[in-house]
Amino acid sequence: MSQPLIPPRGQHVDLRGYDPAFTGNLAKEQARQLLPALCERLNELQDTLYADRRFAVLVVLQGIDTAGKDGTIKNVFRDVGPLGCSVANFGVPTEEELAHDFLWRYHRETPARGKFVVFNRSHYEAVLVERVKSLVPEATWQARYDQINAFERLLVDEGVVVMKFFLHISREEQRERLQERIDNPKKHWKFRQGDLEERRNWDRYQQAFAEMLSRCNPAHAPWHIVPADHKWYRDLVVARALVDRIEALGLRYPGPFEHLAGIRVV
Amino acid sequence: MSQPLIPPRGQHVDLRGYDPAFTGNLAKEQARQLLPALCERLNELQDTLYADRRFAVLVVLQGIDTAGKDGTIKNVFRDVGPLGCSVANFGVPTEEELAHDFLWRYHRETPARGKFVVFNRSHYEAVLVERVKSLVPEATWQARYDQINAFERLLVDEGVVVMKFFLHISREEQRERLQERIDNPKKHWKFRQGDLEERRNWDRYQQAFAEMLSRCNPAHAPWHIVPADHKWYRDLVVARALVDRIEALGLRYPGPFEHLAGIRVV
Numbered sequence: 001m002s003q004p005l006i007p008p009r010g011q012h013v014d015l016r017g018y019d020p021a022f023t024g025n026l027a028k029e030q031a032r033q034l035l036p037a038l039c040e041r042l043n044e045l046q047d048t049l050y051a052d053r054r055f056a057v058l059v060v061l062q063g064i065d066t067a068g069k070d071g072t073i074k075n076v077f078r079d080v081g082p083l084g085c086s087v088a089n090f091g092v093p094t095e096e097e098l099a100h101d102f103l104w105r106y107h108r109e110t111p112a113r114g115k116f117v118v119f120n121r122s123h124y125e126a127v128l129v130e131r132v133k134s135l136v137p138e139a140t141w142q143a144r145y146d147q148i149n150a151f152e153r154l155l156v157d158e159g160v161v162v163m164k165f166f167l168h169i170s171r172e173e174q175r176e177r178l179q180e181r182i183d184n185p186k187k188h189w190k191f192r193q194g195d196l197e198e199r200r201n202w203d204r205y206q207q208a209f210a211e212m213l214s215r216c217n218p219a220h221a222p223w224h225i226v227p228a229d230h231k232w233y234r235d236l237v238v239a240r241a242l243v244d245r246i247e248a249l250g251l252r253y254p255g256p257f258e259h260l261a262g263i264r265v266v
Numbered sequence: 267m268s269q270p271l272i273p274p275r276g277q278h279v280d281l282r283g284y285d286p287a288f289t290g291n292l293a294k295e296q297a298r299q300l301l302p303a304l305c306e307r308l309n310e311l312q313d314t315l316y317a318d319r320r321f322a323v324l325v326v327l328q329g330i331d332t333a334g335k336d337g338t339i340k341n342v343f344r345d346v347g348p349l350g351c352s353v354a355n356f357g358v359p360t361e362e363e364l365a366h367d368f369l370w371r372y373h374r375e376t377p378a379r380g381k382f383v384v385f386n387r388s389h390y391e392a393v394l395v396e397r398v399k400s401l402v403p404e405a406t407w408q409a410r411y412d413q414i415n416a417f418e419r420l421l422v423d424e425g426v427v428v429m430k431f432f433l434h435i436s437r438e439e440q441r442e443r444l445q446e447r448i449d450n451p452k453k454h455w456k457f458r459q460g461d462l463e464e465r466r467n468w469d470r471y472q473q474a475f476a477e478m479l480s481r482c483n484p485a486h487a488p489w490h491i492v493p494a495d496h497k498w499y500r501d502l503v504v505a506r507a508l509v510d511r512i513e514a515l516g517l518r519y520p521g522p523f524e525h526l527a528g529i530r531v532v
Contacts, residue, residue, distance in 0.1 A: 051455045073349040082351040082384065083339040118348065178531040189317045189520045196531065254455045265444045265462065 005237065006222045013213040013225075015206055020170040022227035031232045035075070038239040043079035045243065046116055048251040050084070055249055056111035056160045059118040059242070062128070062212075063167030064205055065195055066177035068228050069120050072167065075235040076242070077118070085116040090125065102126045102144065103151050113159060123148055127212055132204045145215040152221040162221040163245060165238055166213060167228040171202055271503065272488045279479040279491075281472055286436040288493035297498045301341070304505040309345035311509065312382055314517040316350070321515055322377035322426045325384040325508070328394070328478075329433030330471055331461055332443035334494050335386050338433065341501040342508070343384070351382040356391065368392045368410065369417050379425060389414055393478055398470045411481040418487040428487040429511060431504055432479060433494040437468055 003022055007013045023031075049055060061069045077085050088109035097105045103123055111117035127148070131141045152162050169177075178199065181191040198205075213223050224241055228234040269288055273279045289297075315321060327335045343351050354375035363371045369389055377383035393414070397407045418428050435443075444465065447457040464471075479489050490507055494500040 070349055074347055077348050078344070080348065081340055082343050082346065082348045082353050083336055083386075085348040086352050087348050120349075175531045182526050182529050182531070186519050188526060191526065193525075196529075199531070253452055259459075260448050260454060260457065263448050263462075265441045265448070265465070 003227075005224050005226070005241065007213055007217060007225060009217055009219065009222075011214075013210045013217075015168065015210050015213075015225075018168055018225050018227070020168045020173065020227050021229040023230055023233045026233065026236075028230070028232050031236045035232075035236055035239060038236070038243050039076065039079040041243050042076070042239060042246075043081070043084065045246045045251065046080050046084040048253060049116070049246065049249075050114040051253045052251045053114045053254075054159055055251070056113050057116045057242075057246065058111055058155065058160050058162050059116070060122045060124070060162065060164040061118060061120055061167065062122060062124050062165070062209075063228065064169065064174060064202075064209075065198055066174050066181075067167035067169050068231055068234060069167060071231055072165075072235060072238055073118055073120065075231075076239045077116075080116060085118065087118045087120050089120045090122065103147065107151070110155060110160060123151070124212055124216075128205065128208050131208050132201050145212075148216050149218060152216070152218070156220045161245060161249065163242060164216075164221060164223045165226050165241075166209060166223055167226050167234060169228045173229045174199065174202075269493075271490050271492070271507065273479055273483060273491060275483055275485065275488075277480075279476045279483075281434065281476050281479075281491075284434055284491050284493070286434045286439065286493050287495040289496055289499045292499065292502075294496070294498050297502045301498075301502055301505060304502070304509050305342065305345040307509050308342070308505060308512075309347070309350065311512045311517065312346050312350040314519060315382070315512065315515075316380040317519045318517045319380045319520075320425055321517070322379050323382045323508075323512065324377055324421065324426050324428050325382070326388045326390070326428065326430040327384060327386055327433065328388060328390050328431070328475075329494065330435065330440060330468075330475075331464055332440050332447075333433035333435050334497060334500060335433060337497055338431075338501060338504055339384055339386065341497075342505045343382075346382060351384060353384045353386050355386045356388065369413065373417070376421060376426060389417065390478055390482075394471065394474050397474050398467050411478075414482050415484060418482070418484070422486045427511060427515065429508060430482075430487060430489045431492050431507070432475060432489055433492050433500060435494045439495045440465065440468075 002024065003018055049057065061072060063069055073087060090105065093105065103126075106119070106123040109117060109119070126136075127141050127144050130136050131138075155162055178191070178195060181187040181195075213225065217223050224237070226234050226237050268290065269284055315323065327338060329335055339353060354372075356371065359371065369392075372385070372389040375383060375385070392402075393407050393410050396402050397404075421428055444457070444461060447453040447461075479491065483489050490503070492500050492503050
């Protein structure tokens with residue numbers, strides 16, 4: 001049993017072909033043992049990325065409400081910590097943001113060389129919520145796929161590693177997670193009546209996700225479709241993909257400066 | 267054997283009275299056992315702070331080169347993570363920043379309600395490096411103590427908890443840490459020739475620190491003088507002070523909304 005993590009290029013993604021509960025025959029206990037070493041490795045890689053100063057890493061997290069974006073950040077970046085990584089959250093656009101092109105507010109938050117930034121929701125909202133709720137005309141959101149591709153091309157050309165993760169959960173899993181927010185008093189504050197309304201748009205969101213995954217999946221900035229019904233598998237997949245990709249950069253500590261030899265601090 | 271964490275108000279701080287190697291008779295092994303629970307508690311408190319939305323927390327870290335600002339962030343905010351906390355670093359001011367009042371770039375980075383922000387160096391640089399290196403006239407930096415007090419008063423009045431930590435190390439401890447950067451190839455990139463030049467200003471920095479600690483120490487935003495020669499003690503002191511202060515806020519999860527009762531998600 002297997003399913004691709006990165007959807008094949010040049011064909012339309014059908015999300016029904018991706019099982020949100022997929023775990024690759026891995027047991028939860030095994031995953032729990034594997035994750036800590038990956039988190040530690042990611043932290044080491046972040047240190048080297050900072051010293052090396054040639055590359056930056058932008059992690060894009062998308063997924064429907066309750067898909068587990070916050071939890072993924074908590075668990076995968078546990079060792080990297082706030083010193084090595086910052087998180088950009090994007091809410092309802094402000095008046096000033098609306099007065100600019102749709103990529104403006106996202107561009108400001110992209111990582112400087114040496115840094116990790118996680119987009120907790122991202123520029124893809126412009127072809128997700130804005131499309132599903134008809135906030136802009138179809139001609140506008142249709143043009144955005146190419147605009148997004150050009151934007152990510154620029155980032156990659158300039159040394160930003162763009163890692164995109166779509167957290168894929170089932171309709172039933174979302175039902176359980178929303179119900180938990182209603183039933184658990186400590187989670188009441190996370191719940192909005194609007195969440196139930198959004199859930200009624202489930203099919204339209206799945207369609208918008210599929211189109212985003214199909215049209216914005218170049219080799220230099222591919223999507224990863226992460227089976228996310230099981231949180232432990234989701235975290236492992238994201239951590240491993242990041243470690244593999246960043247290790248492949250061949251990062252290094254800048255070499256010794258000759259003039260340091262023999263210096264004694266007094 | 268004891269020494270105050272918060273210097274007494276209304277008298278001039280003499281840093282020679284504060285032992286940088288102080289550990290309050292605590293053993294390293296004990297501290298190692300105490301820290302994890304404090305880090306976890308800090309994470310819980312951050313969650314509640316976010317749900318509660320009445321307060322924000324601004325952590326200010328100051329200290330001479332190698333005092334351990336980065337290490338403190340790594341260790342104390344380990345469980346809070348990048349989702350719950352962001353770090354603002356302030357380097358050499360840009361042209362745009364210099365074209366504004368000196369507090370402008372710091373004000374932009376203060377935390378929104380519900381958030382933790384750590385200032386890794388802060389607005390106090392304006393009465394430290396700028397004073398020591400005579401980057402501005404004396405009349406300018408002399409006026410800044412009151413300007414800083416007024417700025418922090420505003421923040422506190424508006425719900426920001428301002429927690430200021432001065433990481434206090436000895437001259438000998440700095441010597442060892444700088445030497446390590448020269449001797450360990452993995453740390454070469456952290457070393458600048460300018461670091462040795464700055465070290466020659468040691469006494470002038472101690473004097474500037476003492477004045478900052480004396481003149482900007484109101485009850486609503488006190489300084490903590492953290493003995494920082496021992497990293498394990500430093501981390502414990504900072505973590506405990508944060509937990510104690512934030513617990514005293516009486517944070518709470520917003521109460522249950524009546525209209526949630528009985529809702530079944532379908």
